[in-house]
Amino acid sequence: MSIKTEARKTGQPLVGPPAGDRALDYGSALNEAFLQLMERDPTMVLIGQGLYSPWYVGNSMVKLEERFGKERVIDCPVSESAMTGVAIGLALAGVRAVMVHPRMDFMVYATDPIFNQAAKAHYMFAGQVNVPVVIRGIINRGNEQAAQHAQALQSIYMHQPGLKVVMPATPYDAKGLLIASVRDDNPVIFIDDRWLYSQVAPVPEDFYVVPLGKGAVLRPGSDVTVVATSYMTVEALSAAEQLAGSGVSVEVIDPRTLKPLDEELIYSSVEKTGRLVVADAAFPTCGAASEIAALAAEHAFSSLKAPIQRVTLPDAPAPCSTSLEEVYFPKAENIVLAIQRTLKP
């Protein structure tokens, strides 16, 4: 089997895949990755709630059960903890599995197998076992779904040594990072946001990987660096576009993988721009934005011309009513304001 490694180099602007590739939406890109992975590894298994459902997981899991059968595509009981443990057991016995949690809030039930077992087995047993499992959590929020159907919990997984955490923002990265995650020999937390599912972009038909731990420059700029995760890349690009008209050149970086983090890409951008805004639509305390800000303060302090700004959710649970949601979820205008704060003399 041949795999194309992403041709783009870290630090160079992304120009997208070669011209002529079909455009796919984000969910279809994931679906194609699952299809190609399952075709190539006849023992690989998908487990999750709602895999046979038309509405649970967008279009990302359609037709897989038809194609590969119920032995390998297992819609499972409402038992997040045991089923995630089962996926870990499969990995220990040499079967690669993707465990799908259609709502990340429910994945909290699976904290013991993820934190205490998947993350630690390789270390505790001195490398004699490894746990090549992908645990996919889907962020599904807005539309008055309220506090327990809204959370973006990437930071709690970043906190655990032994886990890798990826958050693709584009259809191209969704496919390439999913393939890379399944082929990685470590437990990988793969987080996608339903708000990204309407993104449409060229996606190669090839079986390719986007390597874990490599960020991407989504838009080059010279005045301010915005590091944005997942859906916030969309808002950051919009903010950059708005500010371009007033002569502010914004560089937008998508880390793509939160752990391991492409630190060098961030530092080299901050060395160029001298200003940093970190946008992560999650709780602020001990969050991904805090970690990135702390690293930049430690390693690129001498380049900074202004205090680092974070754009996150407020330190509060998600509300229900749209009037509250409207001010709860950060948007491009919040990023614009944060950028302007870094530009104040």
Added chain:
Amino acid sequence: MTETLSGDSALWRAMYRAMLRIRRFEEAIGDCVESGEIIGPAHLYIGEEAVATGVCLALRRDDFIFGAHRSHGHYLAKGGDMAALAAEIFGKATGCSEGRGGSMHIIARDVGLLGTSALVGGGFGPGVGTALASRLQGRDRVTAIFFGDGATEEGIFFEALNFAALHHLPVIFVCENNGYSSHLRIQERQPIDTLYEHAAVYRIPSIRVDGNDVRAVHQTGLEAVDRARKDQGPTFIEAMTYRWRGHVGPKLDLDVGLRTREELDSWIARCPIENLANFMDEVGAWNPGERQAIDREVAQEVATAIGFARQSPRPDPSELLWHVYQD
């Protein structure tokens, strides 16, 4: 199954040796905890030897087992290397987990022990997962999951029973009911004390067995393994037993009022090793001097293992960050 003297005395000798290896090993570990040579927590299996022994002697080398925080006995009964276990409990680089795991995180991959979890109920998910893997890989390998009565109070216990029954997976749930979870008696934790009934709800064949009768445990284990091997689904075994030492370490927990001397003595009187030895005496299963020879060999093996652990180096500090990720 009808036991025949000629056919089974070899098996009984193997049972005796296996149980005695655990007993003498755990006693030595207890001594080393008291002397301060062992720093970390050691949960001793003394008194429960018949459960691990009876089940593991019914398994094949390539079958999987999962354990918990009290798993020295499972490791030894499945065929793990004694010296590597001792060294691990001592925190040494030559240990089965190279000093990264300690007493509660032990592994013997070559005999199907993929690593024990110290979280109560931690074996359920991965254990059932390996059984599913065997199914998908078309192998007739089975998985036995050992756990205590306390683990039947975890939600994942029911989740695992449900999924194993739903997919009739080749897995054996072995509940070591020793009547206590840490310090607390089962009567103060559950409204019932017939734990096998939990599994019956899921239509899993379930049986309560005298966990101090190694022959009975073994027979039950054979039937469960046979069922799993023939793809007839899971079995639940509730083995009634008792740990002689306290929850952790070598002490008896009598002084702190957790249980009575009478209760402990009543179980010591039902020692699984003496039980079997008495039976073998009665039926004349030993050759002259045979028991004493086994006793001497086991004592020597344990002394060698402890000596190996004592003399082994601790891991080098420069290796602190090894194995966090697989490259």
